[in-house]
Amino acid sequence: MRQDLIQEVADCHKIYLGDESRRFGQAESISFPTTEGEMTAVLTRMWKSQTPVTIQGGRTGLAAAAVPQGGHILNLTRMNGVLGLREAEGRFFLRVQPGVVLSQLRDNIARRTFDTKGWDADSLYAYHRFQVGAEQFFPPDPTEASATLGGMAACNASGARSYRYGPVRQHITALRLTLSSGDPLILRRGECRAKDRELLLHTEGGNTLTLTLPTYQMPRTKNASGYYIEDNMDAIDLFIGSDGTLGVVSELELALSPLPGHIWGVSCFFAHEEQSLCFVEAVRSLGDAIGAIEYFNCGVFELLRRNKEENPAFSGLPDIPRNADNAVYVELHCTCRKDAEELLYTLGQYMEAQGGHEENTWVARTQEDLDLLHFFRHAAPECVNLLIDQRRKLHPGIAKLGTDMSVPDDCLHQVIAMYRRDLKEAGLEHAVWGHIGNNHLHVNILPWNEDDFAVGKALYRHWAEAVTEMGGAVSAEHGVGKIKAEYLDVMYGPMHIREMQQLKAALDPEWILGQGTLFPVRKEASV
Amino acid sequence: MKIVVCVKQVPGTARVPLDPVTHTIRREGTRSVLNPFDSCALEQAVQIAERTGAKTLALSMGIADTELLLRDAISRGIDGGMLLSDRAFAGADTLATAYTLSMGIRRAGGADLVLCGKMAVDGDTGQIGPELAEFLGMAHVTQVTKILAVTDKSVTVKRKAEGESQLLQVRLPALLTVVREGCVPRLPSIRGIRAGERARVPVLDANGLGVDTGRTGLAGSPTQVVRTFMPQRESEAVSLGGSAQEQSTALISLLQEVGTYA
Numbered sequence: 001m002r003q004d005l006i007q008e009v010a011d012c013h014k015i016y017l018g019d020e021s022r023r024f025g026q027a028e029s030i031s032f033p034t035t036e037g038e039m040t041a042v043l044t045r046m047w048k049s050q051t052p053v054t055i056q057g058g059r060t061g062l063a064a065a066a067v068p069q070g071g072h073i074l075n076l077t078r079m080n081g082v083l084g085l086r087e088a089e090g091r092f093f094l095r096v097q098p099g100v101v102l103s104q105l106r107d108n109i110a111r112r113t114f115d116t117k118g119w120d121a122d123s124l125y126a127y128h129r130f131q132v133g134a135e136q137f138f139p140p141d142p143t144e145a146s147a148t149l150g151g152m153a154a155c156n157a158s159g160a161r162s163y164r165y166g167p168v169r170q171h172i173t174a175l176r177l178t179l180s181s182g183d184p185l186i187l188r189r190g191e192c193r194a195k196d197r198e199l200l201l202h203t204e205g206g207n208t209l210t211l212t213l214p215t216y217q218m219p220r221t222k223n224a225s226g227y228y229i230e231d232n233m234d235a236i237d238l239f240i241g242s243d244g245t246l247g248v249v250s251e252l253e254l255a256l257s258p259l260p261g262h263i264w265g266v267s268c269f270f271a272h273e274e275q276s277l278c279f280v281e282a283v284r285s286l287g288d289a290i291g292a293i294e295y296f297n298c299g300v301f302e303l304l305r306r307n308k309e310e311n312p313a314f315s316g317l318p319d320i321p322r323n324a325d326n327a328v329y330v331e332l333h334c335t336c337r338k339d340a341e342e343l344l345y346t347l348g349q350y351m352e353a354q355g356g357h358e359e360n361t362w363v364a365r366t367q368e369d370l371d372l373l374h375f376f377r378h379a380a381p382e383c384v385n386l387l388i389d390q391r392r393k394l395h396p397g398i399a400k401l402g403t404d405m406s407v408p409d410d411c412l413h414q415v416i417a418m419y420r421r422d423l424k425e426a427g428l429e430h431a432v433w434g435h436i437g438n439n440h441l442h443v444n445i446l447p448w449n450e451d452d453f454a455v456g457k458a459l460y461r462h463w464a465e466a467v468t469e470m471g472g473a474v475s476a477e478h479g480v481g482k483i484k485a486e487y488l489d490v491m492y493g494p495m496h497i498r499e500m501q502q503l504k505a506a507l508d509p510e511w512i513l514g515q516g517t518l519f520p521v522r523k524e525a526s527v
Numbered sequence: 528m529k530i531v532v533c534v535k536q537v538p539g540t541a542r543v544p545l546d547p548v549t550h551t552i553r554r555e556g557t558r559s560v561l562n563p564f565d566s567c568a569l570e571q572a573v574q575i576a577e578r579t580g581a582k583t584l585a586l587s588m589g590i591a592d593t594e595l596l597l598r599d600a601i602s603r604g605i606d607g608g609m610l611l612s613d614r615a616f617a618g619a620d621t622l623a624t625a626y627t628l629s630m631g632i633r634r635a636g637g638a639d640l641v642l643c644g645k646m647a648v649d650g651d652t653g654q655i656g657p658e659l660a661e662f663l664g665m666a667h668v669t670q671v672t673k674i675l676a677v678t679d680k681s682v683t684v685k686r687k688a689e690g691e692s693q694l695l696q697v698r699l700p701a702l703l704t705v706v707r708e709g710c711v712p713r714l715p716s717i718r719g720i721r722a723g724e725r726a727r728v729p730v731l732d733a734n735g736l737g738v739d740t741g742r743t744g745l746a747g748s749p750t751q752v753v754r755t756f757m758p759q760r761e762s763e764a765v766s767l768g769g770s771a772q773e774q775s776t777a778l779i780s781l782l783q784e785v786g787t788y789a
Contacts, residue, residue, distance in 0.1 A: 004770050012771055032770065078768060266717070318711055341724070348717040358721070362714035365599070366560055367539065369714055 001041040006031045006072070016073050019059035019066045020144065021483060022388065022399060027054065027068035032078045036178070036250040039079065043248060043512075044182040046072050052515040053180070055244040057151030058101060060144040062402065063481025065155065065243045069516040074248065076150050080104075082114050083251065084123035085130060092130050092256045093173055094138075095123075098150020098249045102142070105149065109136055109256065136256040139165035142477070143378055150249050155479030156224045156241030160292035160377070163437035164333060165257070167224070167477065169240045174253035177239060180512040183207055185247060192235040199235055211506050213238075214499035216492055221406040222438040223473040225480055226488050226518060227500055243479045245514035246507045260333040262340040263291065265364040265373045268351050269324035273297070273420070275354040276328045277413055280436050282350045283330055284409075289343055291331035293437025296380065298325045299444075300431045303383045304376070311386075314379055318372060321360050328436065329373065340365075380433050384444050397450040401460055404484070406440035407472035418466060419443050426455050440476040464490045485520045528581035528679065528699075531638040532572045533628055533659065534565040534600060536593045537649040545755050549618050549745060561596055564644025567710035571703075572642050573604035575677050581640075582606050586631050588616055588624060594728050602715035602723035609635055613732040618745030621654040626747065628655070629662035630738050634731065638663075640682060641702040645670055656704035667702040668695055672709065 009017075009027050018024040029051075033039040046053050052071030059066050080099035085092060096105070108114050112131045116124060130136065141159035142152060151157070153175070158167035165171070174188040184204035192201065197213040214229050227246075228237045239246055270276040276295065283293055301324065307314040320327075330347060334340040348358040364370040381402075388400045407415045419441070423430050429448065434441040443463075445456035464474045464487040474480075474487035489497055501519055505511065539560040561569075572583045585600035587593050588611040597608030611631045619627065632638050641663065646653035653669070660667035672692070673685040683696045684703060697703075715723070733740050741747055765781065767774040782788035 004772060007770065034768075267714075315709075316711055318714060341720075344717060344720065348721075351717075358718040359716045361716045361718075363602075363717060363720055364714060365720075368560060368563075372714065 001045070002038065005033065005038055006042060006045065009073070013073075016056065016059070016075060017068060019056075019061050019064060021062050021064040021067065021481070022385070023064040023067045023483060025054075025067040025069050027071060027073045029071075030073040030075060032075050034078045036079070036176070039074065039076070039248060039250055040178050040182050040184070042072070042074055043178055043180060046512060047181055047510065050510055051512070053512050054514060055150075055154070055248055057098060057148035057154070058144075058146050060142075060147045061151060061155060061481060062404070062478045063155070063243075063475065064483045065479055065481035065514065065517045066151070067482060069482075071515070076248075077148060079250065080148075082108070084119050085114070085126040086123070086253075087126040087129055092126065092133075092136055094254045094256060095174075096149055096252055096254060098148060098153070098252065100149045101145075102138075102140075102147050102149065102152065103145035105138060106145070109138060135259040137259040138171065138254060139257055140168040140171055143381060149252055149254070153240050153249055153252055154242065154244045155481070156228070156477070158222065158224075158435075158477040160294050160329075160331065160435060162222065162477070163293055163435060164288065164291040167222070169228070169237060171255050171257075172236065172240055172252055173255050174251075175236055175239055175249055176251035177247035177249050179203065179247050180508040180510060184250075187236040187239065188253075189234055189236050194231070194233050194235070196231050197229075199233075199238070201235060209506060211503060212499075214496055214503060216496040216499070219406075219408075219471055219473045221408055221472050222435070222440050222476040223406065224404075224477050225473045225475040225484075225491055227503060241479065243481060243514060243517045245504055245517050248513070260291075260335060262332070262334045262337050262365075263370065264332040264334075264340050264344065265329060265362075265370050266332065266344065266347055267327050267329045267362040267373060267376075268347065268356060269321045269327045269360040270351075270354070270356050271323055271325050272355070273326055273416065275356055276326050277416065279328055279350055279354045279356065280412070282353070283328070283347065284437065286343065286346065289332055289334050289339065290437070291333035292329065293435070294329040294377065295433060295436035295441060296327045296329070297432040299429070300380050300433050301326075303387070303431050304379055307379070307383045307386070314383070316372075317376055317379060318362065324360065329377070377433075380431065381444075384431060384446065387446060391446075391448060395447075395449045395453075398447045398453040401445040401447065401453070401456045403441070403443040403460060403463060404475045404478045405463060405467040405472055406438055406476035407467055407470045409439060411470040411472065412436070412439045415439065415467065415470065415472075416441070418463070422459055422462070426459055428452060428456055428459070435477075438476065439472075461487070461490065480518050482516045482520075485516075485518055488518060528579055528639045528677070529636065530572045530575060530581050530583045530640045530642060531632050531635060532565070532568050532583065532585050532600070532605065533641065533643045533655070534569065534585050534587045534596060535562045535644075535647045536560070536587065536589050536596050537562045537647055549752065559592075559596070561599065562644050562647045562649075564646060564648070564705065564707055566644075566712040567707050568642040568644050568705050569600055569603055569605060570710055570712040571674055571705055573713070575640070575674065576604070576606070579677055581677075584609060584635055584638075586628060586635065587611070588619070588627050588631070591730070594730065597728050598723035598726060599715065600723075601726045602719035603713055604719065607726060608728040610728060610730045611736060612730050613736075614744075615733040615738075615740045615746075616744045618748065619743060620748035620750035621650070621652050621658055622749060623743050623747035625655050625658035625662055626742050627736070627738060628659050630736050631731065632663060634736055637700070639699045640677070641665065641700070643702065643704045645704040645706050653704070656702055660702040663700070663702065665700045665702050666697050667704070668697055669704045671703045671705045674703070674705075
């Protein structure tokens with residue numbers, strides 16, 4: 001092992017003590033392995049010394065899974081190579097290390113250019129076919145494109161386009177992992193399945209692990225809360241979305257998809273909330289050509305208008321129509337222009353049917369215009385973060401309270417009415433946006449002081465209970481991490497939490513990986 | 528009042544194919560976009576029209592599918608479009624282009640105000656605006672950052688001038704070239720797109736336009752492109768990875784290599 005691979009945490013490592021959740025922790029040591037060998041050597045060292053390990057990627061997570069609670073930080077951002085390409089049944093599968101950054105991957109795919117150093121002959125042949133074949137893309141699109149692929153797999157990231165393409169889980173076909181003991185495990189989709197709720201895993205080190213899977217039923221909604229469990233499940237799905245608590249990913253195989261010929265974005269502005277909800281329900285009936293359905297409420301508009309005035313970084317935002325109360329963004333993914341045009345006019349008709357007006361729309365048909373709408377989308381969380389950072393200077397006890405809950409289709413009106421009523425009664429400043437196509441909204445409570453924060457926290461818990469009651473999930477895409485662990489309790493209850501802990505203990509008996517993530521404390525008695 | 532906005536379709540990528548014979552950009556089959564400076568000229572025209580009721584026309588010289596660009600301009604609030612398209616226009620330098628555009632404007636019935644982007648991002652010359660103004664016999668102002676007032680007789684503008692701003696009032700008819708600073712071009716609406724699709728966009732060839740083909744295209748261009756090449760990169764960015772110590776060691780070696788550190 002390189003002498004300096006494991007370093008003491010020093011001042012220059014401060015940024016690694018926190019992530020995009022704006023939470024900070026502490027750690028004694030940190031490493032930046034560049035190969036699986038180095039990564040395994042670090043893990044083995046930590047295993048022997050019983051040192052907790054927190055795995056990090058791009059630290060763009062919003063649930064603090066990458067924030068250490070003591071011990072060692074295993075930062076995988078320097079394991080960032082693209083290792084090879086495979087073609088099978090007309091599709092391309094890319095093998096990458098976990099530190100590859102999504103924006104870089106997208107750029108490489110769009111330019112059809114990869115650093116092929118070290119690729120084998122089969123990969124180079126597939127690469128040639130990739131370069132001359134139909135244009136490809138990697139569909140998952142979390143808002144933060146500086147996320148790493150390993151981090152995205154850890155929290156089963158999704159994003160706006162998960163409405164059409166599903167979360168990242170559906171685009172990962174193989175994982176190479178290392179368990180906390182240093183034992184490698186290779187999982188290819190379709191090759192290792194549970195029998196009912198019993199799962200046998202054969203490690204590369206020759207060990208066989210018999211796992212009893214928890215007995216809960218996952219909600220039938222978009223979900224990233226706790227371990228993915230279902231009857232006869234594929235073993236790979238257990239590790240995707242496990243928030244860095246079961247194993248360390250050293251390689252992923254990603255399935256690419258053919259890029260739709262025409263991707264258009266349409267922001268539709270409405271004067272009343274009810275109009276937009278009925279519009280969303282109508283748009284859902286339009287089928288596979290709908291790539292995303294997103295929502296922005298008046299709180300977002302206020303925030304963006306203010307920042308456009310005051311902050312030069314946001315001066316390039318388009319002017320929001322004056323009478324608009326909220327907007328629904330719909331993305332069209334069509335093979336030909338004519339289809340996209342017909343669908344666009346259908347959206348116009350649906351708007352008018354709800355009392356909206358076709359002139360109150362922004363249509364992006366070029367990449368430049370799409371970039372502008374994405375900038376608008378990205379500006380919302382950026383502005384919230386800036387606002388909270390500013391308020392924390394006077395009130396250090398506050399933090400952003402952003403929900404990530406989803407409910408079934410038939411509860412959309414109910415959940416939005418609940419948010420509106422509760423926020424009004426509590427008198428809390430807020431901004432709501434998110435993936436309304438999946439009934440999955442991010443309600444961002446913007447506390448002015450510690451009192452607001454306490455009221456907001458109580459509301460958050462109340463919503464977790466109500467959403468669970470509706471058959472929804474407390475985290476739909478960010479993962480549970482550390483800051484939503486208490487809501488996982490609310491969602492699944494003590495018995496199922498215990499089952500999850502037993503499952504973790506079977507894979508990570510010394511409870512080395514991701515301490516504090518999913519489960520606030522190790523419950524010795526129950527394991 | 529009548530406003531004509533000259534727009535150009537430019538490659539949507541920096542990696543453009545070049546014609547091996549003429550050494551000019553081969554536009555067929557290349558993803559094209561509206562020249563970003565022209566999108567600001569369009570926005571300024573629409574804003575003036577909203578204030579004054581002026582009629583606006585987008586004018587372009589280009590290949591047949593430039594018509595889509597003009598329909599897009601209409602979807603963003605411009606009243607109409609006109610395309611000048613003929614093989615006889617191909618390979619034009621700025622002089623031949625300005626001549627052809629000036630003939631287009633005359634054919635459209637003239638203009639009180641002509642707006643252009645300050646330059647096109649593919650040619651980067653910034654010459655079309657001033658040359659066009661000369662052909663039309665109009666006053667012109669380049670590098671306009673803000674159009675402050677428009678009346679039937681004059682336009683008052685702010686322009687960038689060597690690090691300072693100038694406030695100018697110009698008698699109409701006039702031509703302005705606009706910069707991008709402070710401009711956020713509007714996006715089309717569904718209603719606008721319907722209007723763009725429905726609009727009649729006349730396409731005029733050399734005959735229809737009544738031009739002297741000795742003054743258009745390659746034949747009418749005193750500037751001939753002799754050779755086109757990718758410039759050699761004289762600077763290179765090197766990314767240093769590894770630990771802080773590894774990075775500093777690598778940095779010292781690099782500095783020693785270039786002789787700035789002994």
